[in-house]
Amino acid sequence: MKDKYISTLINEYVNWLKSNITVKQLDEFFEITTPFLDRHNDCIQLYVKKIDKINYLLTDDGYTLTDLEMCGYSFSTPKRKELLNTLLTSYGIENKNGCLITKATHENFAMKKHFFIQAIISINDLFVTSKNNVSNLFIEDVNNFLEQYDIRYIDNAKFTGKSGIEHNFDFIIPKSKKQPDRYLKVLNSPNKSTAEAVLFSWTDIYEIRKNSKMYVFLNDMDKKINSDVITAFETYNVTPIYWSKKQKYIKELSA
Template sequence: MNQVASLIDRYYSWLRDKTAWRAINKDWVEITTPYLDRHNDYIQLYLKQEGDKYVLTDDSHTITDLIQAGCSLDSPKRQKLLQMTINGFGVHLRGQALEVQATPANFALRKHNLLQAILAVNDLFYLASPTVASFFFEDVALWLDSHDIRYTERVKFAGRSGYDHMFDFVVPKSKRQPERILKAINNPNKDYAQATAFSWLDTREARSPEATAFAVLNDEGRQISPSVIEALQNYEITPMIWTRRDEMLDRLAA
């Protein structure tokens, strides 16, 4: 437990030390976070006070960037997936902007939720194009269904930090296997690995001691960096390589 607490403290220190802000006019403050988007640019948020509350927004950058890259979000299927994703973080759309409202008491939590939503939306639609019929989350769900693996999707757990963390699938405990918690990562990189590791470290105390975590990594058409695999394994998360997914079938179907 001391090691887990130390790892979480180090994460907080990294997050605090690597976050910068500047006033861009009399109303808005720009916050630069240490998380990277799919262009390897730092994700930026914008903050404005409205009365006794605060507005935090991505200023439409996430969705506008995806649309400009050829990922249309105007189909009912994609709109449903987008809404389901951001609703899980308590984030809403204002036009094309991802936005939350916060008070001084819950500002850190709301900022955390908005960042997690931006990462999740980027990951959901990564490499998507108008001709793509399904997304990685759906591919994983279809694979689980095809093997009659029971699961609950989009499950949110509260962490010891007070932050909420969403996992894509939870496979319940069986006679042969403990509870299994899955995170589907369409674009496996260091940031997503680190965010997944923090989510697991922060919530594992609330789960059964035998519960296990899996990161389902999409390696279709790409090589996954060994550093991503190593980072997940260091935090006791089992990497599940998508093109070799059947190797994990016994652990999930049992």
């Protein structure tokens, strides 16, 4: 993977973002429509309000959690509440009466907006579980898998990419004598939007951390994963790990 090739891909990605974001004023709020899709294949929207000269409030107006609860994905159990709070904390976001909110300044608005979108994508992916196994969350399965085979890891790690934007990874396996650092993302419901988010994070940090590898755990139990998603990962040297075939990677991850 050549540096010039990666730089071109990052620039094309940023240009794509700019050209596919729309802004509409709604009284004191601005509605920002992004090209990232939620689990209904609708564009993710967030709302921005100016608090004072330099501070802004970002919110989803309660849509993300309300939509999940209306579809039967409640947050009533202690474990689910803990997972939701951990995820939100990792992105610097609060849950205020069902609304996701965060504050930003002129200087960090781009990063905060990026994290907000990533959080919504992650929440959708984390809690949209199989109807036959609603109580079992995929990220828990991956965590238990790493623990079971004594695969050392750091969870919820953040790294700053070439763009200056911070990226969150579900797990990091530190380098050893045999293997470099290994970055892990967990996708319960892999689709075009979640794949794009992972690939942007990977390409952005790769220029700074070239001696590293990227893996994505994909939940293929009771569902078929689109071949375009797999092709996209492989094109960018990201190793897709089907959950049904995870045993094949124990030696590689534990090395």
